[in-house]
Amino acid sequence: MAIQRVTVLEFAPTADEIWRLPHHDRDGYARYDAEDGLLSFTDTAHHAKPRPEIVTTYAGGKATNVARVLDRLLTDEDQLQVELATFLPPPSEGPLRDLGLGEMRGTALVPSTAAGIYVQCLQLADLTRVRPRFEVVDELEEIGKMQTTRRCIEITLQEGGGSVNFSPRIVWSQEAAEAVQARVAEVARDADLVVMAGAPPVWEAHAGSDFTRNSFYAKIMSTLQPDCQVSIDARGQYLSECLLAQKTPRFILMNTEEFEDLSGFWRELGDRPFPGTLLVHNERGCWVWNGKLPEGEDPFSGAEHFPSMRVPEVYSTIGAGDAMHAGFLKEWMAKECLDRAIVYSQIVAAISVGNEKATHGVDARTVDDRFTQFWSEDEFGQ
Numbered sequence: 014m015a016i017q018r019v020t021v022l023e024f025a026p027t028a029d030e031i032w033r034l035p036h037h038d039r040d041g042y043a044r045y046d047a048e049d050g051l052l053s054f055t056d057t058a059h060h061a062k063p064r065p066e067i068v069t070t071y072a073g074g075k076a077t078n079v080a081r082v083l084d085r086l087l088t089d090e091d092q093l094q095v096e097l098a099t100f101l102p103p104p105s106e107g108p109l110r111d112l113g114l115g116e117m118r119g120t121a122l123v124p125s126t127a128a129g130i131y132v133q134c135l136q137l138a139d140l141t142r143v144r145p146r147f148e149v150v151d152e153l154e155e156i157g158k159m160q161t162t163r164r165c166i167e168i169t170l171q172e173g174g175g176s177v178n179f180s181p182r183i184v185w186s187q188e189a190a191e192a193v194q195a196r197v198a199e200v201a202r203d204a205d206l207v208v209m210a211g212a213p214p215v216w217e218a219h220a221g222s223d224f225t226r227n228s229f230y231a232k233i234m235s236t237l238q239p240d241c242q243v244s245i246d247a248r249g250q251y252l253s254e255c256l257l258a259q260k261t262p263r264f265i266l267m268n269t270e271e272f273e274d275l276s277g278f279w280r281e282l283g284d285r286p287f288p289g290t291l292l293v294h295n296e297r298g299c300w301v302w303n304g305k306l307p308e309g310e311d312p313f314s315g316a317e318h319f320p321s322m323r324v325p326e327v328y329s330t331i332g333a334g335d336a337m338h339a340g341f342l343k344e345w346m347a348k349e350c351l352d353r354a355i356v357y358s359q360i361v362a363a364i365s366v367g368n369e370k371a372t373h374g375v376d377a378r379t380v381d382d383r384f385t386q387f388w389s390e391d392e393f394g395q
């Protein structure tokens with residue numbers, strides 16, 4: 014049956030900021046050594062105060078990136094209903110509990126912490142076809158070491174082209190992880206496809222519990238309806254339990270570095286059946302295993318390779334994998350043709366890396382024009 018309802022799950026509500034910092038001995042960076050990747054600042058005790066320019070602020074998180082690119086790729090003809098569900102902390106005691114919040118395009122803002130409300134506003138501002146859904150989970154309250162929302166800051170150097178990325182981890186408790194899992198079962202009850210991306214939050218698992226960070230995606234999958242399919246983009250360590258479970262993901266995406274983490278694992282799996290598709294990618298393209306998994310010795314040997322598209326100038330590879338994931342799903346859901354969906358995903362990724370705004374610069378018209386041109390000229394053309 015065709016996929017109609019998609020739920021993208023965001024466990025890491027994030028506000029991303031990009032700052033551009035000029036070179037200045039006091040108020041900027043004092044030195045940058047590209048070879049060693051070392052950047053020097055003068056500290057506050059020496060009366061320096063960096064003055065970066067704030068280039069942009071937007072809703073981040075891997076799943077949110079996928080949802081945003083999907084939003085850009087959907088058109089009036091698409092009958093798909095795509096929801097981006099974000100799991101947020103409740104407001105702490107005090108006036109934020111009584112804050113009157115409005116609604117926008119049918120989505121109600123919900124009381125949360127200031128950061129939680131900020132992320133909601135950023136998501137709403139950026140999505141037109143994908144519907145955000147905000148789920149406040151009491152167990153996500155930011156007490157003690159818990160950090161259930163975050164700001165990620167990318168500092169790019171005005172001269173020299175380097176960048177530094179501050180990306181705090183999302184820190185949960187065991188109770189928070191279990192409460193979110195229970196909520197997912199409700200949120201995704203009617204979904205035909207659930208999308209997850211990125212590393213799960215960290216928490217200290219209770220002694221003896223098998224509900225750990227590494228098993229999180231497998232646990233989430235176990236609560237979904239039996240016919241709900243799953244697409245996951247994550248490092249191998251978060252996927253190994255999913256591959257050992259009875260129900261495996263329909264699609265698994267990862268980059269080649271993440272894939273290499275799993276090199277010993279394929280042998281362990283032996284002849285276990287895998288009815289899904291594995292897509293492994295880097296700047297040279299995408300390796301695909303359909304209905305099978307890599308084998309021991311040279312794991313790449315059993316894959317079909319789809320080369321990446323030529324990009325005249327690479328501006329930013331940030332989120333390229335997320336753009337690819339979104340492109341792949343969009344085209345897969347339209348025609349359920351694997352070759353088409355992979356070629357389409359490579360075009361979306363190439364547009365994302367080849368424009369100044371990265372994933373924000375992807376739009377359906379440009380992708381479709383390029384796809385039509387490529388597909389009819391290409392060896393795959395029907």
Ligand SMILES: Nc1ncnc2c1ncn2[C@@H]1O[C@H](COP(=O)(O)OP(=O)(O)OP(=O)(O)O)[C@@H](O)[C@H]1O
Binds near residue numbers: 330
């Ligand atoms: N330098 C590049 N030139 C051309 N295409 C690229 C380049 N980098 C990435 N791509 C395209 O983007 C796709 C995904 O890129 P990559 O494998 O780097 O993603 P990723 O490491 O998962 O990135 P992220 O996790 O930041 O989203 C590649 O398959 C390729 O099509």
Ligand SMILES: [Mg+2]
Binds near residue numbers: 267334
């Ligand atoms: Mg990636």
